């Protein structure tokens with residue numbers, strides 16, 4: 001199968017591209033290496049791809065380009081059976097600071113891609129959406145028909161992207177599906193996220209810092225589970241035109257997360273608190289019932305297991321990865 005992964009130099013897209021290469025597919029990555037965090041992390045991911053590709057039958061192409069550029073997008077989409085769309089400006093705080101830019105990339109880029117996919121008759125577009133579309137919980141865990149009232153520009157762009165995809169399915173018959181990811185973590189994760197930050201601070205004997213009182217709750221989803229869901233959808237059309245939560249079965253508070261990390265590295269460290277950051281959701285918690293019933297999705301790890309694996313990976317890769325986390 002020929003698969004285009006947009007944002008494939010990033011954290012999640014990087015894992016998806018590597019997994020598809022391992023599975024023997026022909027993979028093209030489109031990514032503009034946006035310097036939202038240290039670009040060396042993306043270069044490392046591209047090296048991983050080249051290494052995997054050298055050991056497998058499938059072809060690998062990296063295209064340095066922008067998902068908002070119609071010509072580039074048309075060229076790479078023309079060679080794809082499936083498009084896996086991860087390119088976005090992620091990060092709630094960036095979206096508060098630069099709402100126009102984030103809208104341009106997350107909504108404008110998606111429309112450019114959907115247009116090209118429609119014209120090229122691709123088999124399916126799988127889009128990365130986010131738990132941020134829910135915003136204010138009326139009931140938890142979130143089921144997919146829970147009202148959507150995002151509390152950040154980022155969440156609004158992800159919701160707009162979902163609707164745009166659904167409309168392309170309804171109007172043009174382009175198969176699309178949007179996966180609402182709930183805080184994803186694992187090897188090579190973005191340096192500016194709670195888990196990478198806590199782990200790095202603990203390894204350096206510094207207390208993990210919590211923004212707010214630490215009672216905010218989150219699902220933390222291991223990146224392999226996100227890969228599995230996407231892999232299933234390469235050939236499964238049962239949720240076309242729809243949205244599906246991809247979360248974990250373990251919902252914990254940020255305070256508990258800091259303790260889980262700290263206890264595995266330096267149990268005697270204290271935890272520090274700073275004032276809460278604006279536009280962060282209070283609570284996110286996924287119901288994964290729909291994903292389970294439709295595509296057989298099952299989270300594979302508890303948070304303690306997943307964090308343990310991440311810590312092991314961090315230790316093995318500390319030399320190159322830690323400076324990137326520390327500089328973010």
Ligand SMILES: NC(=O)c1ccc[n+]([C@@H]2O[C@H](COP(=O)([O-])OP(=O)(O)OC[C@H]3O[C@@H](n4cnc5c(N)ncnc54)[C@H](O)[C@@H]3O)[C@@H](O)[C@H]2O)c1
Nearest residue numbers: 007010011012032033034066067087088128130181183184
């Ligand atoms: N990581 C999470 O916890 C999480 C949670 C919910 C949803 N998501 C979504 O999953 C997707 C992947 O997230 P991630 O954590 O891997 O982020 P990431 O920032 O690591 O990856 C995104 C990639 O997109 C690329 N990109 C940005 N703008 C682009 C453009 N205009 N043209 C081409 N490429 C561009 C970046 O260079 C980057 O490599 C995003 O759509 C994000 O919104 C992530």
